[in-house]
Amino acid sequence: xxxxxxxxxxxxxxxxxxxxxxxxxxxxxxxxxxxxxxxxxxxxxxxxxxxxxxxxxxxxxxxxxxxxxxxxxxxxxxxxxxxxxxxxxxxxxxxxxxxxxxxxxxxxxxxxxxxxxxxxxxxxxxxxxxxxxxxxxxxxxxxxxxxxxxxxxxxxxxxxxxxxxxxxxxxxxxxxxxxxxxxxxxxxxxxxxxxxxxxxxxxxxxxxxxxxxxxxxxxxxxxxxxxxxxxxxxxxxxxxxxxxxxxxxxxxxxxxxxxxxxxxxxxxxxxxxxxxxxxxxxxxxxxxxxxxxxxxxxxxxxxxxxxxxxxxxxxxxxxxxxxxxxxxxxxxxxxxxxxxxxxxxxxxxxxxxxxxxxxxxxxxxxxxxxxxxxxxxxxxxxxxxxxxxxxxxxxxxxxxxxxxxxxxxxxxxxxxxxxxxxxxxxxxxxxxxxxxxxxxxxxxxxxxxxxxxxxxxxxxxxxxxxxxxxxxxxxxxxxxxxxxxxxxxxxxxxxxxxxxxx
Numbered sequence: 001x002x003x004x005x006x007x008x009x010x011x012x013x014x015x016x017x018x019x020x021x022x023x024x025x026x027x028x029x030x031x032x033x034x035x036x037x038x039x040x041x042x043x044x045x046x047x048x049x050x051x052x053x054x055x056x057x058x059x060x061x062x063x064x065x066x067x068x069x070x071x072x073x074x075x076x077x078x079x080x081x082x083x084x085x086x087x088x089x090x091x092x093x094x095x096x097x098x099x100x101x102x103x104x105x106x107x108x109x110x111x112x113x114x115x116x117x118x119x120x121x122x123x124x125x126x127x128x129x130x131x132x133x134x135x136x137x138x139x140x141x142x143x144x145x146x147x148x149x150x151x152x153x154x155x156x157x158x159x160x161x162x163x164x165x166x167x168x169x170x171x172x173x174x175x176x177x178x179x180x181x182x183x184x185x186x187x188x189x190x191x192x193x194x195x196x197x198x199x200x201x202x203x204x205x206x207x208x209x210x211x212x213x214x215x216x217x218x219x220x221x222x223x224x225x226x227x228x229x230x231x232x233x234x235x236x237x238x239x240x241x242x243x244x245x246x247x248x249x250x251x252x253x254x255x256x257x258x259x260x261x262x263x264x265x266x267x268x269x270x271x272x273x274x275x276x277x278x279x280x281x282x283x284x285x286x287x288x289x290x291x292x293x294x295x296x297x298x299x300x301x302x303x304x305x306x307x308x309x310x311x312x313x314x315x316x317x318x319x320x321x322x323x324x325x326x327x328x329x330x331x332x333x334x335x336x337x338x339x340x341x342x343x344x345x346x347x348x349x350x351x352x353x354x355x356x357x358x359x360x361x362x363x364x365x366x367x368x369x370x371x372x373x374x375x376x377x378x379x380x381x382x383x384x385x386x387x388x389x390x391x392x393x394x395x396x397x398x399x400x401x402x403x404x405x406x407x408x409x410x411x412x413x414x415x416x417x418x419x420x421x422x423x424x425x426x427x428x429x430x431x432x433x434x435x436x437x438x439x440x441x442x443x444x445x446x447x448x449x450x451x452x453x454x455x456x457x458x459x460x461x462x463x464x465x466x467x468x469x470x471x472x473x474x475x476x477x478x479x480x481x482x483x484x485x486x487x488x489x490x491x492x493x494x495x496x497x498x499x500x501x502x
Contacts, residue, residue, distance in 0.1 A: 029212050030219030035156045036164070038209040039149040040171040042108065045206045046142045047175030049115070049199050052183040053122060053138075054080070056195050057131075063192055064126050075128065079135045086139025087439040092281075094140075095147040095432025099280075099424050103218060104152045108210050111144030116203055123196035146435040151427035154407050156216060162344030162352075165403040169344075169396060173337025177330070280426045283413065284433065292479035293405040294437040296356060299472030300399050301441025303363065303465055306449030307333065314458055319376050332385050336392035343400040352401030352408065353481035359397030360473035366391045367466035371459035398472075405480060406430040 028034060061067040061075050098107045114137045121134030150168065157164035186194050284290050315321045315329060346355050366387050373384045410430050414421055448468070452461040 023214060025212075026214065026219055029214040030216050032156055032216075034209070035213055035216070036153065036167060038213045039153050039156075040167050041206055041209055042112075042145045042149050043168055044171040044175045045115070045202050046145045047172050048179045048202055049119070049138070050083075050142070051176055051179030052195060052199055055180060055183055056187065056192065059187075059192055060122065060125070060131060064124075065128055065131065067128075079131060081443075082132050082135040083139040083142075084439050084443045086136045087143050088436050088443075090140040090143030091147050091435035091439065092429060092432040094144040095151070095426075095428035095430070095435075098148040098151055098428030099426055103215060104148050104155070104428070105210070105213060105215055105218075107144055107148045108152070111141045111148070112203075112207055112210055114138075114144070115141035116207075119196065119199050119203060123193065123199075143432070143435055146438070147428055147432040150403070150406075150431035150434065152215070154427050154431075160344075160348060161407045162347035162400065162404040163341050164344065165347075165400050166341030166344030168403065169337050169340025169400050173334040173340070177334045180330070280421055280429055283420060284409070284426065284430060287409055287413065288479040289405060289409045289481065290430075290433070292475040293352075293402045293409070294433060296360070296398065296402045296472045296476050296480070297434060297437040298441040298444070299360075299468055300395060300402065301438045302445030302448065303367070303469060304333075304395060304445065305442040306445035306461075306465060309446035310449045310453050310458075310461060314453070318373070318458075319381065329385060329388055332388035333392040333395070336389065336396050339393065339396050340400050343397050344404060347401040347404045351481045352405045353476065355397050356399075356401035356405075356480060357473060357477050359394045359399070359401075360469055360476060362394040363391060363398060363469045364466050364473070366394060367469055368463045370462040374459075401480075402476075403434060406434050408481070 023029065057076050057079055058072050061072050062069070067075055094107060094111070098104050101107065118134045118137035118141060121130050121137065125131045125134055150165070153164040153168070154161055182198060183195050186198055311329065343355055370384070370387055370391075373380045373387075407427065407430070410421070410426055414425070449461050449465065452464050
């Protein structure tokens with residue numbers, strides 16, 4: 001029985017009662033490094049699994065389900081849409097649940113169960129219904145990981161929010177970089193099931209870290225309880241009891257007189273908390289800063305996913321390259337993602353407006369200039385690689401400050417109106433909205449880019465995506481990080497400006 005109790009305590013990160021010993025390896029399991037590693041591995045696992053499985057879906061339909069060749073594209077589109085819909089719908093729900101529960105660890109574990117189930121269904125499913133269910137569970141798992149994981153990073157990193165979001169950018173880049181390469185190589189060498197065995201291995205490591213991790217607030221509670229138990233040891237208990245009686249006697253009459261008033265105040269606080277819970281979403285969406293950040297995320301995700309959908313086919317048609325050679329050019333886009341922590345540091349230090357705005361402004365001419373790549377020559381190949389590398393830098397500068405702005409706005413609003421978001425805050429909801437925006441952009445981008453390429457060609461697609469980037473730059477310049485101050489307008493006090501900006 002003691003072994004079972006110890007195992008339960010280790011897995012839950014809590015204790016059976018206040019007199020029990022704290023969880024094993026508490027200081028390591030609650031360290032900032034382990035929490036950051038765990039969350040970023042969870043995000044990496046989601047991106048890796050997505051990028052690993054998507055190229056294999058057509059083979060799942062033909063090998064496992066027996067779909068006819070002329071129906072493969074139709075069902076592939078439906079399966080991709082199921083993921084996006086689940087991600088879009090599940091993100092705010094996961095964020096709300098994370099904000100209402102006492103621990104963010106359990107939502108992450110629930111998401112992990114959904115991810116494991118989706119991996120099994122997609123690997124062994126032999127009907128369209130099972131594959132659709134697998135994709136829905138995969139989207140729900142991604143919603144939990146992104147909404148709850150980003151909120152947990154904010155809880156852990158505190159003032160270094162931009163740097164934390166930079167680590168998220170690295171996880172995304174690494175997942176997008178290596179998953180297609182590994183998936184293609186493993187499929188060619190070992191077949192269909194071997195691709196999923198790689199996914200099972202990554203999920204297994206993710207399971208281990210999520211079970212090991214203990215949130216800092218849970219760890220602090222464990223340490224406080226240990227101190228209390230030590231203070232109530234048998235040799236000290238009699239002395240403390242006598243002192244407590246003498247100290248509390250003068251306060252008893254005062255407590256009785258104030259009991260009715262305290263009860264009334266508690267009722268008022270409870271009503272206020274429930275009111276703030278119902279109005280959290282409305283309060284966030286009334287902020288122009290939040291809306292500008294969310295729109296910027298839609299635009300940025302649309303650009304990135306649009307190129308995911310169109311660049312491989314363009315490289316194949318223009319340079320007669322296979323998927324392996326095309327993957328080299330994707331390196332040019334995703335490698336600059338390793339600059340993300342630096343961009344996050346700049347956002348923490350100087351604000352999110354100008355790093356993000358400069359990223360979008362740099363992306364606009366780069367996207368338009370991609371239309372100049374038209375011939376199968378070494379000069380055009382060098383030009384394409386150069387433009388894509390600069391575009392990767394631009395997207396890193398555009399994206400990370402937008403992710404950090406979610407936290408900046410929530411903190412500013414909570415400082416302006418204490419208690420407006422209740423005791424638990426709304427970081428989960430905020431990053432649920434972020435994930436919704438990313439999912440929306442990830443749906444619009446491939447549809448837009450694919451349709452324009454088919455109907456008007458590569459050149460028309462690149463300048464149309466450039467206009468799309470410009471639509472994100474404008475609201476970011478005006479509202480992100482606070483309203484743009486226009487020369488010649490009447491001066492405002494710092495307090496007035498702060499209130500209006502939020």
